Amino acid sequence: MPTNVPAVDPAVPADPGRGSAPPGGSRGRRKAPTSERAKAEARLGWWLAGPAFVIMVAVIFYPVAQAVWDSLFSYRLTAPADREFIGLRNYATILTDGVFWSALGVTALITVVTVFVELILGFILAMIMHKAIKSTRGLVRTVILVPYGIITVVSAYAWYYMFSIDSGYVNNWLSWLPGFNDELNWFAQGGTSLVVIMFSEIWKTTPFISLLLLAGLAQVPEDLSEAAAVDGANWWQRLSRVVLPNMKAAIMVAVLFRALDAFRVFDSIFIMTNGAYGTEVLSLLAYRTSIGRLEIGLGSAISVVLFLCVALIAFVAIKVFNVDLAGSKGGRK
């Protein structure tokens, strides 16, 4: 992409005086010859990174390749003798079934709603953490981060018991609301179940987004805000014209990471409804097909589709919205 093309050829050291470029320059040549030292450093780099690369291939690419291979078979774990190559028929079954599209829709809904709400809340919390006076800063940050430190399954149980019709107390709390039925069984229908599931997800992971946004806020130079204030910009103008544009990379990274996370939601739904009453999501469908039904072929195909969806989200975020992962780490675009 044009904006990403570096202005300077990275092969040419920024400072010719300290690098290995031949003295006097080399007009007309695009690349300077690589010195022995640079070659040695490159070799060392490969030796250092090589084992990690091999391990990555072993633990990530091998299972993915195995899943792709298995997805081409009709294969049930308890009937190994009936294993049969069926090409892309598993994918045809999946893509023509309403259960898949419903699960995809619920997954997308949870992703969009939770990420949007978390972004707003996370930004507010990041501002609070950023502006908290020095003496209380540690305490404020700790308090805000507590939910993120709780294991997801534990938090899911906590929310389940809060809203459960047998042991829950939320109905008691809300009974004063006009029109509220205090015999509401939250987990007996899709709408209310999803509300609780999304509440728990938002409660659990907003601190994650706020932490990323706090890092982004800390990167915005104070002098820019001060200059804008001197020029007469009000609070909203300073926020929208100075702060937000300068932390765009941090915001996009937060959205990308959290969207990928939300798209793979599993624990909360597994505990609260186990996919009942319209709360089925893709990861749960893949789990139930592979592990519950032991249909390895069909389950692998769903996992591959889930993997492609996640890859698509990452691709769209990085290419279309132009997320610069390096930029968020303090580099400049």
Place this chain on the structure above:
Amino acid sequence: MRQSRPSGRHTRRLASAAVVATAALVLAGCGPAEDIPVLTWYTNPDDGGQATIAQQCTEAAGGAYRIETSILPNDAASQREQLTRRLAAGDTSMDIMSLDPPFIPELAEPGFLAPVPEDVAASTTEDTLEGAVAGATWKDNLVTVPFWANTQLLWYRESVAEEAGLNMNEPVTWDQLIEVARDQDKELGVQGARAEAMTVWLNALVESAGGHILENPEASAADVQTGLDTEAGHQAAQIISTIGQEGLGGPGLATQQENEAMLLFQGDSGSFMVNWPFVWPATNAAVEDGALPEDLPEDIGWALYPRVVEDQEPAPPLGGINLGVGAESEHPELAWEAIECIVAPEHQTEYFITNGNPPSSASAFDDPAVEEAFPMAPTIRESLELAAPRPQTPYYSEVSTAVQQRFTPPGAVDPEATPAETGQFIMEVLRGESLL
């Protein structure tokens, strides 16, 4: 950076210590205690009864083997998942397994279970109740050994039945229970959650009406025929639908399993409940703890499962646990020997009294201690003789999940359409045409 070498004396001392430690480990590893073969028994969670029996049988073996227990997950579906994965992977530690009867065909069909030796089959089933033997059999072969058998009873509040003028010594029907709950504004304890409990309920209703969920459960996935779109299926759906739509199962019906049904029954709106015998010790324990009123147990009665058709015997749910041996076990002979010890009638009696799980052996019911702890033991025994198993098919898990998806929430069941739709759905799933 190179570190300075330790002095010679220090090295020798370290080496001597290492030799002594290694020798100790080797000697410990070769000691006589380790010569005893260890049998792993994968147990479903209970109140510690299986661990006690394991210890007793280890002592009785006199050093021939040692049984170690390994606890499986809580619910039956998760237990099945773990056992199946391990068996499919050829795990050699699957010496003894506590198996839920509906999942046995799925493990027997691909040959994951070691065959039961004829003498073991004869000695462990000579006085076993018929339903329990049926649940341990696949394609006319005994593939597991019954350990304990379970069934559901109709539990009722004496005060409610009395006010309604019902004679509980006579058979009662679901229609009568529905009528009483309506008239007295009470709630019925049934299991309407999207879980295995729903299949248990539906199967009992269909079987009580003279039908079957699957007409030919032993057939291959492509040839299975369902029996839901029948008079029996429609009658069963009508009962579930009425209770769901009229709110007779309480506001929590759509998420209610056995434990929640028990809590409902113990409360002020309790009237009738279909449930396993565990509710009796659980209620008494809650009374002892002061969580429930002292006079509650006196108000609780029990009877055979309610009828769907007035002049037709009910077919109560059949549960329990059977014991199987993995085909890849390294000690199958010892495992069968241990199983003979485990299922001895005296162990079944003790297990019933201490853990509340009824025996599969008829003679175990004859122990006077049983009736003392469980005054309803004769009713349980009678119920076990009438009980009908859930469809015995290698595809049970899929059939059950399909049933659960279509028959929940109970309020959304349409007596006219749901049985036919469910039958169609089951066949599509088994033929690989639909996701589940």
